Amino acid sequence: MGNIKIIETNDGSSSLFNEVLNETYHSSHGALTESRYVFIKSGFEAIYEGKEEVNILEVGMGTGLNAILMIEQALLHPHVKINYTTLEPFPLSSDLIDGLNYKSLLSEELTPYFEELHSCEWEKEVSILPNFTIIKKESTLEDLSADKDYFHVIFFDAFAPNKQPEVWSVDNLKKTYNYTAQEGIFVTYCAKGQLRRDLVEVGYEVERYPGPPGKREMLRGWKK
Template sequence: MNHIHVQMTKDGTHTLMSSLFDDSYHAHNGAMSESEYVYIESGFKSLSTDFARVSILELGFGSGMNAILTLKHALAQTGKIVKPIRFVSVEAYPVANEVIKQLNYKQHFSAELAALFDDLHQAPWNCDVEIIPGFVLHKVHGKLADYRAPEQTINLIYYDGFAPSKQPELWTQDNFDRLYPMMMPDGMLVSYCANGQFKRNLKTAGFKVRPHPGALGRREMTRAWKPC
């Protein structure tokens, strides 16, 4: 049984703890702060501006943190989605609604974003849902090993699985060999993880990996690109 419970982190936002994997969904030094740095600042906001649209593949929908932060920053400048976003998230172990209701994320958002956070979680699985004009969510209930997308249709990957020591099947060479053709040239993969074998696997698949400072005191995180 994957028992999940809520814990507070040092920035005042909650994370989730999984008994199945004996691991947390976010950094204990700051759940929202980590996601903001790794996936938004170092990923979403650093993506090449040459792309006409943003096509995101996320590993692990989890608490919905990365999805709502992506929406928040996409809306920040004008209050509406300027560049269309398709957000696909693959989740093998969806978090129960009664657990999601315990999270304090909505306290840190505007009323509009708080309502959108609920919309993200209430969206049905395995189909496209337009959360707001220009932002399409597709939550896939399944495993990454079974996920397929057409070649060159993804330009940003949030690789946010449990640690390699906790869920090693997510970090195998086969996963990155399959993901690489799905990505557009100059597409980016970002992850909190800086495990050496992970980076070697990315390079073997064809990615160009560059060092990047980690979040909240971590020495390093990973950013990788598909060469043009």
């Protein structure tokens, strides 16, 4: 995945910059703000109410920011069991992870969990809290196989379509649709017209939704 360096985004939180792709891991307007808004508020919070169990698939674990924010949610909602599956074909080095400032920006209570989610074994389901399990797969979405209708929420957090078009292929989107539970939701920061059309083509009911700071819109797809 090339040379990667740590950068600071506009809300003070760290992100990474991949020099070969010339692409950041998060919005330069604020990594933490973007993750909280796009994935937690517009994804998890849109569907968890009334559910005892929520299965989440993340495409692109990267820094683990979405994962630690979901652990924060698990602590806030002890009655909801969260099963988090995350894909990362190019795991980051521990030097990069250690250089991120998320621990200092989030509640101190989360520090040991941030470390555990990075140090835990790959390809194995690990219980981090009584109501939070994670399985990290060193795999692309292209190579994933999962159960039909299993995931209530898909966090689609790949690099932008112009940088990694293969990840946003219609075949990959068909796959996520197949794995999305009935009444489940696909969320992404991306608002491109081509993606909207492709999501409709594979079967999602697509909604343009107000975006995080610096972005007018993002997309959400519902499986009805």
